[in-house]
Amino acid sequence: MxxxxxxxxxxxxxxxxxxxxxxxxxxxxxxxxxxxxxxxxxxxxxxxxxxxxxxxxxxxxxxxxxxxxxxxxxxxxxxxxxxxxxxxxPLSQEPFFRQMTGQRRDGILTHYNSMKELEEYCYLVAGTVGEMLLPVLHPSPDKEVVEAGIYLGKAMQVVNIIRDVGADMQLGRRYLPLDLMNKHHYTAAEFERREVNAKFIAMLNELTELADHWFALGLSNLNEYPAKSAFAVELAASYYRAIIDEVIRIKYNVYRRRAVVGALAKKRIYTSLKSKYNALSSEERHPDGEAVS
Incomplete structure (x- = not known):
């Protein structure tokens, strides 16, 4: 072939x-x-x-x-x-093997007890993707750049968990950690009944705050990336973060509906981000109009 x-x-x-x-x-x-x-x-x-x-x-x-x-x-x-x-x-095989470890965990650990367990899982199945991508997107990623890439992957996985509560439930999985449920007094019985109430919404909002924190860390040093890589990474992150807006639009009913970012919303995100990067590019030009190399 x-x-x-x-x-x-x-x-x-x-x-x-x-x-x-x-x-x-x-x-x-x-x-x-x-x-x-x-x-x-x-x-x-x-x-x-x-x-x-x-x-x-x-x-x-x-x-x-x-x-x-x-x-x-x-x-x-x-x-x-x-x-x-x-x-x-110059990729390492290790992040790929760690992701396999994370996916294998899905067959063993189906109901999470703690946020610590969840964060470890987010690293294994998604933070590792950041480690895989960085040698492709960045010519010489240092430790801080790698850590940021891991945070970005973990942020996206938290969004997945919020979006897929219902789908994961159908697979016999509950990624919502028990300690988070207890903190918000959301019971296992309410989970089984797929109740969307103030406690459930507060729980998803806390996960959203965590995702937003990790998104901020993940995007904090994009100025060190080549411009085209930075644009692609921020665009992917923006598309993913928009899923949360859709979760809110469907009134957090992620048990029965899948939050999907539509083509029009994606077009608006692309256009806005493209304008931002065009403006940044213009600011980096010499007075004679030639771009800085």
Whole structure:
């Protein structure tokens, strides 16, 4: 299978499964754009092996085994795509293995007791994505940049948890930690009855505050990124943060409805952010009108 064809299949996977990420990272130049698509595709395969095992081409154990033998792995477009990725960018395999650990936890820990457990999970399944992406998006990420990338991934995962309360419940999972529920006097019985009341809303609002704090930390040093990478990262974060606005619009009824950011809202976000970056670019020009290199 030709490399171009395998990369196009990775792109198709992100296009089919995440319009927000696809729209955001399609703004990157090549080869960064294709690299992000490959990372997303592999993460999607890892996720599907746990959440949709009947439709998945691999079990999690098979993915892990093949990834350990990446140089010789065959039989699926992801393997030559990953070989290309690691040849082009200085990535470590460790964040990928840690994400597999996080996904494996979904089969073991289905009801969370503490915010500490939840934060660890958010790191394993989403903070690790920040670690994967940074060598693609930033030429020389230091410790602070890496930590910011991890925070951004964790923030997005908290948004996922808020949005998917009902869907996760159908899978037999409760990511809302018991200590948070107790703090707001929201009972397990109310959870089972899918009650949306003032206590439930207060609980989701506290999670939103945590996500917003992590978003702020994650976006705090975008000025150190190449401009096109910074734009793509902030656009993806903005699309994700807008999910919370949709949660509010549907009156927090995340048990029975999925909060989705519509095309018009995404267009407004894109246009606003594009104007911001165009203005920043103009401010960085020399008096003679030439851009600073």
């Amino acid at each position: 030709e490399l171009q064809q395998t990369l196009e299949q990775c792109e198709q996977l992100i296009r089919d499964n995440s319009t927000s990420f696809y729209r955001a990272f399609s703004t990157l130049p090549s080869p960064q754009r294709e690299a992000v698509f490959v990372i997303y595709a592999f993460c999607r395969l890892i996720d599907n092996s746990v959440d949709e095992p009947e439709q998945s081409p691999f079990t999690l154990e098979e993915l892990e085994m093949q990834f350990k033998q990446l140089e010789t792995a065959q039989g699926h477009f992801i393997w030559p795509s990953l070989r290309w990725l690691f040849a082009c960018f």
